[in-house]
Amino acid sequence: MRATGYLAASALASAVSAQNYLGFSTGSTKIDGSVKVQADYEAEFTAAQKLVGAPGIFNAARLYTNIQGGSATDPIEAFAAAIATNTSLLLGIWCSGTTTIEPELTALQAGLTKYGSKLADLVIGISIGSEDLYRNSVTGVENDAGIGANPDVLVGFIDDYKKAFASSALKDVPVGHVDTWNVFPNATNKPVIDAVDWIGLDEYPYYQTGQDNTIENAANLFSAALDAAKAAVGDKPVWITETGWPYTGMTWDKGVPSVANAKTYWDTVGCDMLFNKMPTFWYDLIDDNANNNESFAITDNLSTKARFNLTCPASSTVSSSSGAASATVTGSGSGNGSTKTTGAATTATTGTKTGGSGSTGSASGSGSAASASGTGAVTTNGASSVLNLSIGTLVGVVAFACML
Template sequence: MRATEIIAGAAALLASGVSAEAYLGFNSGNTLADRSAKFKKDWVQEFTTAQNLKNAPGTFNAVRLYTNIQAYSQTSEPIEAFEAAIETNTKILLGVWASGTDTIEPEIKALQTAISTYGKKLTDLIIGASIGSEDLYRVSVTGIQNKSGVGAGPSEIVKFIGDWKKAFQGTAIANVPIGHVDTWDVWVNGTNKPVIDAVDWVGVDEYPYYENGKGNNIENSGYLFDRAFDAIGSAVGDKPVWVTETGWPYVGQTWDQAEATVKNQQFYWQEVGCRKLFGKVPTFWYNLRDSNPDNEMKFAITDNLSTTPHFDLTCPSTFKTTPKASSSGAKSTSTATGTGVSAPSSSASGSSSPEAEKSGSTSSPSSSEPVTATVPAESSVATGSATSVKGVSAAAVAGMTLLVGVFAML
């Protein structure tokens, strides 16, 4: 079979896996920008704005959470986002914190309490559960180089997935699809295959803005995104790919060739969101509003939860990122095109996340971001992607070499 037929078949299979329910939503942590806890009214405001954005290419009626636990709770109190979601009919992608711990029991307990309280009103809104967020990245060579905090290895994530399934076996959410969210290079790293085998879908955080040394100007952003996304699809086989974070900042420093402006934020929305994701792939955009005061890069598409965004959200009928250019690949200084964060002075080109970029990512509440006894807030959760080939295992390099060979045959 020709390489083009293999790629086409894989792409069709991937598309069929996600097209039925291409959710539209945003990420939402459990604290506000001043580090205070979010309560029900805060989430109601977020969810209401998301569903009423002017000129949106669809209804953004889903949310990706990072934890089931209310901020600053010491007793696994359920996050009040659940109540807000019920009131606004917002679909929920559950988040389960899995780094720096040997148990996810507090997360399980919080959700069990919520289900006991709200029953079907809540369970009918749950579309998936992510066991962990960028844990595998944080234990990679790149993650360690970038001081991204304590993570969790593949065996730990697989164990937690088993614990979750056992806890909810025979319940109303027993068949909710289980996934894990991580950086793109994690998924092409062969050492992490046990996690791929254990999940129903894979979640990917991609940020071309942070692609230092890879031609990360805004015109190239769509190509960089496509190369990483396609590499993931080839690596995970028939597992659906959900884009759990992506976006472009409108305020912040120039990162290599990437400039943070409203104009560029709109370009990225159109060339990645409209062209590649919306209505095709489950997508959780980063972000509706900013919540990390330590990160000078601001990704929010609206101010003060106004339904009038910074730019017109209307999707164009034509795009500048062409399929032919995407297939041949963008200019790059490496075979891998990851999408993460790193300090400009760092010797590594990989990184942690937009939320952790300034304050540093930690696996438990830090002095700057205390949240619960076991779960950090969004600003101390790593939520970006890695980029460095230096930080990828030999198995991953071998896999990427194979991908390069396939691309060359197209």
């Protein structure tokens, strides 16, 4: 039995990492706050696949809920759009601030009943929760990041999903959890790592105030965070579920939004480290939240010609992610602004930040349509909030919570 179990686990791990998907994370609302419908998703998925100069076909999408906005348990209309455009789907289930994921499971089951194998064949993974552990971490609590979910709760939800779909067409779809890198080295969170097939990483060097978060150092900061996550989760595959650099918005310490910097980040992080090397879901294709002070979208109005040249440079500027950076947090940074929020969001970095709607500091919500607001501070000097990790010289807690 032990040998059989090992072979089965090895086969699943190979399947999880066998294809390096290219896609975008996409929220459930448009920039005006209205709920996306099938036509909106179809236009988005079609544009993604036809991007001029892209380093591959972006024919995958990460969703944050299975529930169509405005309903209780109706399946999200992105399902039908994915079928129409042959777009692979990384599904998501909201787990924070709730005692049950039954509405999500009901919506997903309704989708399978309605579309059958046409939908099931497009599902490449499912994330049970997104940044729930961060919100319940010491740093998240200090930052008033909102209600999260403890490891035992997440493990329970993972079991609920697996039991509900054990005999379904999704029974072999790999199950994961998405969170910020700094929660994974925490031993109390290991049961979640053990319960899933892959780990999703949300990472934004732009928000790393106090860590020389210039665009020139962004690849090094990303590399260090990726190495930390990989070291913590062992042989579990790591998927990049959110990353990007804004083209407009607030300046966060040394993080300056601009089209030129967004292009540099695309080249030095996306091209050099991610695209066609590991499953990657960029944030994002089109702006979909009017409350954001930062805009990350690589296109306007779903034009297939992006706001910067998507063609990757011929030569690489970052040779590897191992030992590429040294980041030390000893003081505090400050900034003003809001994070991206379609659904629920917070961004916690080092230092102290004050923002407005959807801001760093606090978040609240449940289901798939939560909101974030308020002010808060993140401290990095206390023993409870500082992780000492052997990745070059990486000291401190850097947390990024961007949940749509």
